[in-house]
Amino acid sequence: MNVAATTTLPAGTGLRPATGRTVAATLGPVPAPEPAGTGSARTGARVLVCDDHLVFAESLAMVFVDAGYRVTAVTRSIDEVLGVLRACPVDVCVLDVGLGLGDRFERLAELRATAPATHLVLLGGRGPRQWAPDALAAGASGLVDKGQHVAAILDTVARVCAGDTVVGPPYRQLPRRGAVPDLFRLAGFLTPREREVLCRLVRGEHTAALARSMGVTSATARCHVQNVLTKLGAHTRLEAVTAAVRCGLIDAATGEWLAG
Template sequence: MPSSPLIRLILVEDHAMVAEAIGLALGSAPGIDVVARAGTIAEALAETGRCRPDVVVLDRRLPDGDGISAIGRLTAAAPKARVLVLTGEATASMAARVVQSGGAGLLVKSSRLGELESAVREVATGGVVFAPGLLPGVFDRLTGRAGHLGAQLTARERETLLLLAEGASTYEISERLGVARNTARNHVQHVLEKLGARSKLEAVAVARREGLLD
């Protein structure tokens, strides 16, 4: 019987101990080769373009941005790559964002390493994997049965919203995103308009209520 193709995998995780544990577990699994590790979105994009992996296991929160917002850029760098997102806590709205961004799955970090290995194999063969209980909510959101407040936010505006939730000022947002202060101010204004908020605090409150910060 012919052996299964080797799964080339990139692990994107900024916590060294977590990355070491996951990397060792997946790297020792038969048929999986961890070809690179990255700790930021920028590093992940560079390694994905260089290594052309089959699967990218991507942390949700990274030092330079939201992992889900980077899925499109990762798949542009390696069109055949399938992206599996890892997160501390998963919600249906977060899972819907993964689907809309072209991701192949969402798994919580509390999952057993064996579950992660199985998920990697599933997405590598074209399947999708989501934490139990999320799919009904994902279906509701994608079919319009659930509210889509904030659905028109661009990737940059979502990053801006996350920074607002951290208490960042407009100046800090411009520094963190690497854009001019006027551009950052425009991002903030667009976020407020799309969420129907009159202040940054109200925008964050609305975002939390609607699950946009998950």
């Protein structure tokens, strides 16, 4: 399938057709598309791919097309992404984390301001991975490693389209951060939903209870819990709960948020 035949091409995006051979050589076997009427891709979600390695970007675009998505454009810089977002609607931007996004991902704020309804999924590579909490705090909805099978990228985008925040395995276990001021800073990155999850963990609720009380699936509850651990730099639920109580973030008796 030719990517260019199924995409919108705003001026300056530099989109070129990709071949099936390129996909196979770069990303490995492509999973079979979902049957019509199943999965998040059935809606034809609009995806923009941005990576400065054009062959990889075009190959990934082909994978999305074969899975039932509409590829809006393939770009190579954040400036090009901004141009596309101003020209046409995009549901998900899949971005290489090495594209000069800023030390604290300041450029993600530009993308969010330009297209508030667009979800951001970051593709990481080899090297330090301590950036995950900052990326989530800056508005990323998904973190996935390029080294994983392409099916993991497709799964991440599908779940993000469904409203989940998805943190891939390489970004879940981060170095421990034990200082109280640092814990308060990291806690500031928690969303209201994630604060609720941490409070419920302090009350002793397990995953099934969390899901029932919050009206979500068990998978979504686990995702929320993992996001809390990632943002706080905790390795286990017990570590997160102990630190939150010890530092005065949450009342141990009531499970209420105290940090303001």
